[in-house]
């Protein structure tokens with residue numbers, strides 16, 4: 001991606017702790033860029049409005065000017081946004097993702113030495129979640145029980161579609177799960193390309209296709225078709241393994257798999273969601289890139305985040321890999337219980353900004369932040385969310401933590 005040496009990056013401060021973490025995070029990124037490139041490169045931060053602040057100043061929670069800024073500058077960053085109550089808005093985050101068609105939610109999961117983890121071998125965790133962001137049961141097509149539309153739909157399903165399984169036809173709620181081939185393919189394609197570019201060993205398609213055959217089951221089949229047809233030179237799939245096994249026997253299949261690994265091919269496999277949740281705890285080293293649908297991805301993202309210290313330090317990005325739009329964001333919410341108290345951990349937003357530096361190719365600056373954070377966590381200097389779980393830790397406020405990261409840039 002080509003960016004100028006002094007790119008304009010629009011940012012949304014966000015509600016609640018958004019105000020507490022934004023300035024300290026920008027300070028860390030500015031210091032890392034300065035350290036890496038002297039005055040040659042610099043980010044020009046441009047505040048754009050969304051959420052409560054936007055409503056107070058403009059009467060709109062998501063002004064058009066904000067969307068236009070993201071369209072103009074392609075890349076942006078955001079703090080958490082509270083969903084306005086009773087405004088007919090499902091979620092500002094969802095609105096932003098849908099307007100810019102940010103179909104990939106990318107969440108890298110990486111452990112920093114010293115951070116408390118519930119698993120035995122956190123050093124072996126290096127996962128990258130690709131969650132489909134626009135389809136599935138989260139598309140928002142829902143009908144309330146007893147409503148005229150719900151009754152119409154249940155009559156249609158029974159009379160026109162021959163459905164027999166609706167137990168309480170007049171009083172059922174409905175949620176519709178649209179899943180398209182195009183929508184699934186573009187997500188899986190982004191995940192495979194990412195694995196190839198970063199030389200990662202595998203892509204796991206996570207799905208509940210054993211139960212939902214034509215949505216989640218199709219996701220798996222489309223994934224294997226795509227890997228074999230479009231990325232045949234770079235991948236080897238479990239489906240190919242099974243085919244060789246049934247035609248020539250297990251030994252030949254295992255040899256083909258070994259040869260593919262030796263050749264540096266990405267192994268594309270699939271796992272049922274419930275099994276994946278267990279495997280990711282017991283054998284996290286078996287999975288590298290994970291490609292999954294919207295609801296599965298939501299659950300998986302927070303479970304994997306918990307393995308490396310929780311949402312306070314887990315970064316994320318919402319991306320459209322075709323148009324180039326990318327918004328990097330803290331993965332946690334607005335934490336109203338601690339807003340304004342200096343307790344918030346800014347790491348999630350800092351590390352999201354580091355993903356942004358990597359995205360624009362400013363790798364040296366990204367490494368300065370990673371290295372410094374490694375030092376700070378290893379010294380057990382942390383904010384309140386981690387302090388309670390760490391023996392002998394030193395408690396820092398949000399801004400003291402950021403200053404400590406800057407001090408540890410060598």
Ligand code: NAD
Pocket residue numbers: 017079080081082083093311312329330331332333334335336337338343344345346348385
């Ligand atoms: P939350 O993430 O705000 O808080 C859950 C818990 O984690 C709280 O105890 C909070 O204090 C703690 N926490 C969260 N981030 C922290 C941080 N950086 N440092 C220390 N502790 C942290 O989730 P919630 O309470 O379910 O949601 C609150 C609001 O945030 C809701 O309005 C929700 O819609 C919104 N939300 C926004 C986003 C987003 O903008 N991407 C994501 C999730 C929730």
